[in-house]
Amino acid sequence: xxxxxxxxxxxxxxxxxxxxxxxxxxxxxxxxxxxxxxxxxxxxxxxxxxxxxxxxxxxxxxxxxxxxxxxxxxxxxxxxxxxxxxxxxxxxxxxxxxxxxxxxxxxxxxxxxxxxxxxxxxxxxxxxxxxxxxxxxxxxxxxxxxxxxxxxxxxxxxxxxxxxxxxxxxxxxxxxxxxxxxxxxxxxxxxxxxxxxxxxxxxxxxxxxxxxxxxxxxxxxxxxxxxxxxxxxxxxxxxxxxxxxxxxxxxxxxxxxxxxxxxxxxxxxxxxxxxxxxxx
Numbered sequence: 001x002x003x004x005x006x007x008x009x010x011x012x013x014x015x016x017x018x019x020x021x022x023x024x025x026x027x028x029x030x031x032x033x034x035x036x037x038x039x040x041x042x043x044x045x046x047x048x049x050x051x052x053x054x055x056x057x058x059x060x061x062x063x064x065x066x067x068x069x070x071x072x073x074x075x076x077x078x079x080x081x082x083x084x085x086x087x088x089x090x091x092x093x094x095x096x097x098x099x100x101x102x103x104x105x106x107x108x109x110x111x112x113x114x115x116x117x118x119x120x121x122x123x124x125x126x127x128x129x130x131x132x133x134x135x136x137x138x139x140x141x142x143x144x145x146x147x148x149x150x151x152x153x154x155x156x157x158x159x160x161x162x163x164x165x166x167x168x169x170x171x172x173x174x175x176x177x178x179x180x181x182x183x184x185x186x187x188x189x190x191x192x193x194x195x196x197x198x199x200x201x202x203x204x205x206x207x208x209x210x211x212x213x214x215x216x217x218x219x220x221x222x223x224x225x226x227x228x229x230x231x232x233x234x235x236x237x238x239x240x241x242x243x244x245x246x247x248x249x250x251x252x253x254x255x256x257x258x259x260x261x262x263x264x265x266x267x268x269x270x271x272x273x274x275x276x277x278x279x280x
Contacts, residue, residue, distance in 0.1 A: 013061075016065075017049075017053075017065075020065070020068050020069065020072065021045075021049055023072055024045050024068065024071060024072055024075065025042060025045065025046075027072060027075035027076055027079055028041050028042040028045065028075060029042075030075075030079040031075065031078060031079055031086075031089075032079075032086075040093050040097065041075070041089055041093055044093055044096055045071070052064050074088065074089060075089070129177060132177055132179075133177075133180045134180075136179035136180045136181055136182075137180045137181060138181055139181050146161075146171075146172050146258070146261065147257055147258070147261060149161070149261045149264070149265060150261065150264045150265045150268050157272075158265065158268060158269045158272055159174055159175060160262065160265045160266050160269050161173060161174050161258075161261065161262055161265060162262070163255065163258050163259055163262050165255070166186050166190070167190055168193070168248070168251055169186050169189050169190060169251060170251055170254050170255035170258055171186065171258070172258050172261065172262070193244070193247060196240050196243055196244055196247075197244070199236075199240050200237065200240045200241065200244070203233055203236055203237045203240065204237070206233055207230055207233045207234065207237065210228070210229035210230040210232075210233050211229075211230050213229045213230075214228045214229050214230055217229075
């Protein structure tokens with residue numbers, strides 16, 4: 001049996017097609033620019049090659065190459081001044097554009113008549129989540145601080161918030177999904193803290209080189225310097241450590257305040273549940 005060769009995987013085939021493609025484009029550039037009907041021929045050739053570049057059928061590939069060589073002869077004849085071939089090329093270009101236009105109009109008309117497919121449960125949930133993220137992208141102008149809770153009166157059953165820690169950043173989760181602006185605030189705080197940690201690690205390495213510089217200065221000068229390289233790095237290291245401790249302390253205080261809100265909400269929720277049970 002003969003070995004099956006896919007045309008697009010053959011180097012010889014690719015070389016022949018690229019040579020034909022370049023020759024066609026060269027002949028298009030030689031066409032007279034004064035004839036308007038010949039100008040779209042270059043874009044038409046590019047579209048056809050892009051459309052048929054993945055052909056795998058040998059018979060279809062042969063037919064496409066034959067059409068390409070016939071087009072090359074036609075373009076060459078038109079570039080030499082053959083009026084009949086120029087008119088033929090203009091006619092072919094016009095027919096191709098007309099067919100493409102009719103096909104586009106037909107697809108538009110067909111799309112307008114087709115009833116939209118109903119969304120699945122998964123798609124509906126995804127669309128609802130997308131709309132919620134758009135609605136919560138910014139903080140509501142009438143929103144109050146979470147620490148102003150608990151509310152004295154609520155409509156319906158009271159939702160007791162849950163204290164959550166996002167890698168050390170405390171926040172109260174009322175319900176899911178989480179608002180986008182809250183996610184943005186948490187992400188900003190975490191990024192800021194991580195940058196400080198990276199700076200601390202970098203300064204811890206740099207201070208070792210600074211000590212070596214100070215020792216070298218002392219050896220060359222014979223006396224210690226009043227202002228050392230390591231002093232400035234120690235100052236920066238102390239500053240970043242202070243910033244990390246202060247931010248962690250603020251997060252601790254915020255978590256304690258939020259926990260008091262949770263306890264107060266639980267107490268009110270239990271009282272309201274007891275009241276409803278009594279009324280029933």
